[in-house]
Amino acid sequence: MVRTLLVRGMLVGLLAGVLGFVFAYLVGEPPVDAAIAIEESAAAAAGGASGDEPEVVSRLVQSTLGLLTALAVFGAALGGIFGLAFAYAQGRLGRIGPRGTAAFLAVAGFISLVLVPQIKYPANPPAVGSPDTIDIRTGLYFTLILLSVVAALAALAIGRRLVAQYGTWNAALIGGGVYVVAMALAMFVMPTINEVPAEFAPAVLWDFRVATIGLQVVLWTTLGVAFGLLSSRQTSAASRGG
């Protein structure tokens, strides 16, 4: 049973990665190219020998095969974890069924792994971010994601304990409140990083960040909907005696 769910998660994740590639290529690449153009013109203006930096991987490969590989591997890995989370959540979240369970996991994963951490440490296009601070930025980014997952699991556990006393709706509100307060505190305490150069085009930054959130919406929606669809088919087939 776990094997089925793991394989299903990885396949659905692969599909999510491929769909994400289509979105990222069409919507994400234009602002990435624009940011690289800004980076190169800034380097040229600074008197550096622009364009002389040797390209390890060409822009064409980066924006096609490299992007597809990154999203397919990321999607399959995320989907595998999703399938395992589903294996645990199934039947433990009340009577919401397989489609509801998959949708709940996708929404919870998107909010806790992407949306909330990105509020504090948003994605940056090329040309933004100093190589000197990559260590600290990477550490802070993953720390906040870890804190967010811990806070979400704690909020879920607290909410579940309160269901009997306050009812499902109020217990869910309290659990959600616990998560919001915990993450607000974490974000307040953790250092803010803004390395966007003053002369960087705001519209490019906006387009890039909207594209990154859009890509995650594509990934998580595919995971939640497709995984739920396949699981509910299996369940109804089983209940028909198949």
Added chain:
Amino acid sequence: MTDFTHFPSAKPAVIPVSEILPWAVFAGLLSLLAIYFIGAEQGAVALFQGEFIHEFVHDGRHLLGFPCH
């Protein structure tokens, strides 16, 4: 699986943690390693020398929101 046959509208069978755990540990580790290579290798830390992996997945890394460089 037979539970579905007898109680089609009831909760699906709960899979015991002991059955999930080995899969979760092994596949979870592999998945996190894969995500590490897409998201962070040859950035802040590097298992392999050079910058090919970083440059190859460069656009995906930026667009997935990982700190790239």
